[in-house]
Amino acid sequence: MVATDDLRALREYVTAPSTGSQQQSESTVVLHVTHCNLKLQMMELRFDLHTTVRGLKEKLSTHCGTSPDAMELQLLDKGEAEPVTLQTEHRQLGFFSPYDGQTLHILDHDPHSLSAHGWLEDTSKVDKYVMSEEAYAKRENTYKSFKEQKRKEDPEWTAEKELCQRRGIPYVKPEARKAAGEDEFAGEAELLEVGQRCECAPASRRGTIRYIGKVEGLPGGHWVGVEYDEPLGKNDGSVKGKRFFKCSANYGGFVRPDKVEMGDFPAIDELDLDEL
Incomplete structure (x- = not known):
């Protein structure tokens, strides 16, 4: 039979607070x-x-x-x-x-x-197996043989084109995508005018249109440079050192034309009690 003192010591050990995840x-x-x-x-x-x-x-x-x-x-x-x-x-x-x-x-x-x-840390010291061109050419069902067969069937075949066909989506050549990207949002941009008031999504940010066009340093297509009424922007009208319009720091921003609505948008006055 376990002595009373031993039982007490065991109980104190089990119930004592742990100093970590486990004792x-x-x-x-x-x-x-x-x-x-x-x-x-x-x-x-x-x-x-x-x-x-x-x-x-x-x-x-x-x-x-x-x-x-x-x-x-x-x-x-x-x-x-x-x-x-x-x-x-x-x-x-x-x-x-x-x-x-x-x-x-x-x-x-x-x-x-x-x-x-x-030897256990520098992997460059480990000899790596390199297959010769002759040995690789003798193998069957390789990507190289698959690509050569596809190129015989379609001289303009690419892996990207193959993936589009398997997914059932239209394939557009890279040069065509680039050309389309340069004119992206051109129609929406034609409906806007520099100097007019606007409201931008998201968050209904109000301001004045200061620039419309392409912006070097940003993805292709048309952009709208906006001077916000409040410091809700990310710049002062410049991108990567090139200026497109001038405003105070953090009051300028560039958004896509489809996110800009031109109209009679007065500056929001948070102290205007008539709106209460």
Whole structure:
């Protein structure tokens, strides 16, 4: 039968407030692990204080590629001038009194180690398989053979055109899209006039039309430069250093013509009590 004191101690442990997401066992410690051959600091690892130095090396070898026989472990303490070397392999980690957050440094004495000379971090050192043109040409059902067959059927075939056909949508050549984009919103722009009052969507922003036309630095098509009544804009009438009209900072903006309604839009007076 469990003694009363033991039951009380167990109850206090279970009901005690946690200091983190879960209570850490008193027999474990969390250490920052670094390696002499690796530039990046390894993840924080939790170790059992009863683990022997040899067991510690075997666990770490799976993380860094260093053989346990070529490994030397050191505990680094900011308050100590010299590191503590974990020498005797049958000793348990707890013998060296490590604490949470302390650094465990790995020295690799194997010149041919997997971690040496950046082999575990620099992918440029890894030989990559490159297939020759002759070997690729002998393969069947490749993209190259598919493209050649399509080009025989349609000299103007492109992957984009193929996707449009599969999706059932019309295909427009890039040059045609560019030409159409240059005249985009031209019809809507013709209905507007510089100097007239307007209201812009969204948010019903009111102001005065100051510019109509294309704007270098913005996507193709026509734009409307508006001087807002309030600081609701993003510029002072210029785009990337080129000025199209002049106004105070944050009072200017460029919107598409279909978002602008021209008309008798007086400035909104928030102090106008007649609207209450």
